[in-house]
Amino acid sequence: MNDSVIKNSLLPNNISEERFAELCKIGQLKNVSKNTNFISQGEVPNKLAYVLKGLFRYVYIHENGNEFTKNIISEKQFISSYSAMIQKTNSYFYIEALEDSQILEFSYTDWMQLRLGDSYWDVFLFKILEKAFCAKEKRERELLMLDAKTRYLNFLEDFPDLNHRIPQHIIASYLGIQPESLSRILKKHKT
Template sequence: MNKLKEYINNISYLNENVFRELEKCFTPLQLQKKDFFVREGEYARKIGFLQEGIVRAFFFNEKGKEYNKQFFIGPSIIGAYTSLLLKQPNTIAQQALTDCKILVADYERIEGLYNDFHEIERLGRKIAELYFLEKEKKEIEMALLDADKRYLILRKKFPSLEALIPQYYIASYLGISATQLSRIRKKILQL
């Protein structure tokens, strides 16, 4: 739980008593590579604290083409947030790309702490704000930057990612083909 405490306190400090109440909500979970944290079509009920490992968030378009929306590398919060908030079926699956160590909590149980512990409610808001800012940043990058620049940003943000997962996942995340990614990588290596 030390990783969870450190991660949380970097976002919004919780005193020891409040953290202990939040900590009671979490239980350990191991995901093996290719296991799902949440599937498309399921109603999400849990959030997770990814301690170690890599999880991808992805979806398919109407033609069946796969898009990788996000990568989560521990330490990170994972979960189908839209499904949790709207209580609707999930549209974006989350799957382990490596073996993962996760702490899992029932989202409603955490929400139940909001009235008693405003520090936990503030933490939830700050986490939502961070993910909103990250989402907006990626949308702007996808719209305004060419694939070379997006690739360099990915490498800076996730320096070890390329060595751990298949290249076609990275290409999908960048919105390009695997062939285009190969060309970009070759060009950058030659610089």
């Protein structure tokens, strides 16, 4: 692993350079091309990754072709179909690169060996899962309780740098609305 990855502020929050170096030892630096799936729906995943550069989305694709964007993941975050990986079941969703991206990929086996060797990594995982749970709960509440315009404004607040990196149809999918509805919101929002 390149030391510049460790030193150039791409570290996950709340982790020292030394601990990140431990994580890097079990990882492989990989490039993922735009529109490529890191994990595919129906695949039994055996890997997870840390996003060094780029952008991903978790997306469900219905048999009729409709897309539902579950989450958007940018730099300094982990990507995984974690529940499918730990249960050894098929992933229900795709993890798609929205940009040319660079990741640090780990096999689930190596990750488990790291965790079993040092309880620090259990605490680290717990913090990541807590953060993910809080984000999931917020997203569910917004989808159930807020109108589309408010969800869009919250999206801009939650992802201030992503609005111009993500196509409008994907933003609409994330908001749970049709692209035409997002266009109307954008027209009203500009005035």
